[in-house]
Amino acid sequence: MKTQIWILGGTGRSGRTIAAHLAQRGLTAVLVGRDAHRLHAAAERTDSETLQVPSLATAVSEIGRQRPAVVINTIGPFTTTAPEVVHACRAVGSHYLDLANDVAALSAAFEMHDAATRAGHTLVTGAGFGVTATESVVVKLCEGRPAPLRVRVDMVPSMAMEEGTAGEALIGTLLGGLAGRRITDGHLAPARILSDAVRLTLPDGSRVTTASMPLGELLAAHRASGARHVLSASSETPASPLIRAMMPAVSTLMRWERLRSFTTRRLARVRVKAKERPREHSWGHAVATWADGETREGWLRLGDAQAYTGAVAAEITSRLLAGQGRPGAYTPAALFGSALAESCGAEYLLPRPGGRGHASDSDPTR
Numbered sequence: 378m379k380t381q382i383w384i385l386g387g388t389g390r391s392g393r394t395i396a397a398h399l400a401q402r403g404l405t406a407v408l409v410g411r412d413a414h415r416l417h418a419a420a421e422r423t424d425s426e427t428l429q430v431p432s433l434a435t436a437v438s439e440i441g442r443q444r445p446a447v448v449i450n451t452i453g454p455f456t457t458t459a460p461e462v463v464h465a466c467r468a469v470g471s472h473y474l475d476l477a478n479d480v481a482a483l484s485a486a487f488e489m490h491d492a493a494t495r496a497g498h499t500l501v502t503g504a505g506f507g508v509t510a511t512e513s514v515v516v517k518l519c520e521g522r523p524a525p526l527r528v529r530v531d532m533v534p535s536m537a538m539e540e541g542t543a544g545e546a547l548i549g550t551l552l553g554g555l556a557g558r559r560i561t562d563g564h565l566a567p568a569r570i571l572s573d574a575v576r577l578t579l580p581d582g583s584r585v586t587t588a589s590m591p592l593g594e595l596l597a598a599h600r601a602s603g604a605r606h607v608l609s610a611s612s613e614t615p616a617s618p619l620i621r622a623m624m625p626a627v628s629t630l631m632r633w634e635r636l637r638s639f640t641t642r643r644l645a646r647v648r649v650k651a652k653e654r655p656r657e658h659s660w661g662h663a664v665a666t667w668a669d670g671e672t673r674e675g676w677l678r679l680g681d682a683q684a685y686t687g688a689v690a691a692e693i694t695s696r697l698l699a700g701q702g703r704p705g706a707y708t709p710a711a712l713f714g715s716a717l718a719e720s721c722g723a724e725y726l727l728p729r730p731g732g733r734g735h736a737s738d739s740d741p742t743r
Contacts, residue, residue: 380446380698381407381443381445381446381447382399382404382405382406382407382445382446382447382449382694382698383406383407383409383428383440383445383447383448383449384396384406384407384408384409384425384449384451385409385410385433385436385448385449385450385451385452385458385462386409386410386450386451386452387406387407387408387409387410387416387419387425387427387451388408388410388412388415388416388418388419389451390683391451391476391505391683391686391687392408392410392419392449392451393419393422393423394683394684394686394687395449395451395686395687395690395691395694396408396419396423396424396425397422397423397687398687398688398690398691398692399423399691399694399695400423400424400425401691402691402692402695404691404694404695404698405424405425405426406423406425406426406449407425407426407427407428407445408420408423408425408426408427408428409427409428409430409436409439410427410428410429410430411429411430411431411432412429413427413429416428416429433452433458433461433462434461436462437461437462437464437465438465440462440465440466440469440471441465441468441469444469444470444471445471446471446472446697446698447471447472447473447474447694447697447698448462448465448466448471448472448473448474449474449475449504449690449694450462450473450474450475450476451475451476453477454482455475455476455477455479455482455502456479456481456482456485459475459477459482459485459486459502460485460489462475463486463489463493463500466498466500467489467492467493467496467498468496470496470497470498471498472498472499472500472501472697472702473498473499473500473501474500474501474502474504474690474693474694474697475501475502475503475504476503476504476505476686476690477502477503477593478503478505478507478508478592478593478594479592479593480558480565480591480592480593480595480596482502482593483502483503483508483593483596483597483708484596486500486502486706487502487596487600487706489706490705490706491705493704493705493706494704494705495704496704497704498704499697499702499703499704499705499707499712500705500706500707501693501697501702501706501707501708501709501712502593502706502707502708503593503597503708503709504686504689504690504693504709505686505689505690506532506534506659506661506679506682506683506685506686506689507532507534507592507593507594507611507682508592508593508594508597508708508709509661509685509689509708509709509710509717509718509721510532510659510660510661510677510679510685510718510723511530511531511532511594511597511598511609511661511662511663511677512530512594512597512598512601512708512709512710512711513661513677513709513710513715513717513718513723514530514661514662514663514675514676514677514725515528515530515597515598515601515602515663515665515710516601516710516711516714516715517675517715517725517727518663518665518673518674518675518727519601519602519603519665520715522667523667524602524603524604524605525602525603525604525665525666525667525668526604526605526606526666526667526668527604527605527606527607527608527665527666528598528599528602528604528606528607528608528663528664528665528666529573529607529608529609529610529663529664530594530595530598530607530608530609530610530661530662530663531575531577531587531609531610531611531612531660531661531662531663532587532592532594532609532610532611532612532613532661532662533577533579533585533587533611533612533659533660533661533662534612534613534659534682535654535655535656535657535658535659535681535682536654536659536681536682536683536684537652537653537654537681537683558591558595559589559591559595559606559607559608559609560595560599560604560605560606560607560608561605561606562605562606563605565596568589568591568608569589570589570590570591571588571589571590572588572589573588573589573608573610574586574587574588575587575588575610577662579658579660579676580660580676580678580726581657581658583656585612586612587610587611587612588610588611589608589609589610590609590610590611590613591609592609592611593708594609595607595608595609597708597710597711598663600708600711601708601710601711602665604665654681657680658678658679658680659678659679659680659681659682659685660676660677660678660679661676661677661679661718661723662674662675662676662677663675673727673728674728675725675726675727675728676725676726676727677718677723677724677725677726678723678724678725678726679718679721679722679723679724680722685721685722685723688721688722689709689717689721692717692720692721693709693712693713693717696713701713
């Protein structure tokens with residue numbers, strides 16, 4: 378079998394970013410997509426090869442025929458695209474990874490763990506900024522320690538936006554986060570969306586407000602820590618009191634599959650304007666509290682969140698090609714440990730040795 382790395386949705390921003398990071402590692406990607414002109418332009422920019430297909434179904438068939446070594450899925454919504462792509466990869470022994478970051482998509486991926494183990498292939502979900510940055514801090518805080526009682530994770534992205542459409546992967550993730558969830562007594566439970574707002578002081582002195590938005594970080598943090606109570610939050614939440622008051626009703630409507638699919642398709646076509654990233658750094662943040670009252674807080678500092686997503690996916694791909702994966706379904710830090718984040722250019726800011734203090738002056742538990 379010829380060693381190939383396929384990127385489904387290779388003409389999108391995530392696909393191009395991953396391909397560029399692979400090229401920096403001396404690896405050539407095959408960009409898979411429908412538009413020949415966009416494929417050609419993206420391939421020239423990232424020193425990649427191309428495969429034009431008219432549909433995802435055709436791409437799935439080609440996976441079975443050409444047997445690539447690794448398939449990177451950037452096409453959302455992942456609850457729809459991932460199962461058939463994973464099935465095709467499992468049948469021929471290809472490793473699979475995606476950028477999913479919603480509770481439903483990660484839950485579905487974890488349910489495929491046993492099948493992946495039996496097939497001897499590795500499935501990595503959540504291979505992007507949000508899951509990797511927050512999960513890695515949790516893993517770091519809990520290394521060599523018993524499971525904490527409570528964990529809170531906060532995602533604080535900063536990234537430049539290029540002009541174009543929002544895309545179904547992003548919109549699907551955001552709409553998935555509208556179904557309020559948290560981990561209570563070890564189980565996924567309903568929760569009010571945008572609750573538990575906290576004003577965080579970042580290690581660089583700037584301040585942001587985060588509120589509950591249960592994306593994939595919730596499940597990743599729970600699996601990484603074993604905590605009985607877990608809350609995930611994001612700085613990318615609506616700040617308006619009116620919007621916050623409306624969100625419970627909106628999240629209820631989004632539970633209707635047909636309405637959610639329709640809304641995803643419509644919003645995915647909305648064009649966004651180019652803008653610079655709002656701050657120098659992106660941050661992953663976690664606070665873990667143990668039954669004896671000890672609390673530890675940690676941060677992961679990195680640059681542009683989109684660029685970091687490309688670095689994470691490329692680093693995982695490189696390790697899978699080197700035979701460092703394990704059969705089964707995993708999130709990035711669960712598979713490769715806390716050092717993965719650092720190998721992608723991030724830096725930990727952790728509690729002082731032997732102390733109970735935090736790396737910042739914020740109190741995220743109040």
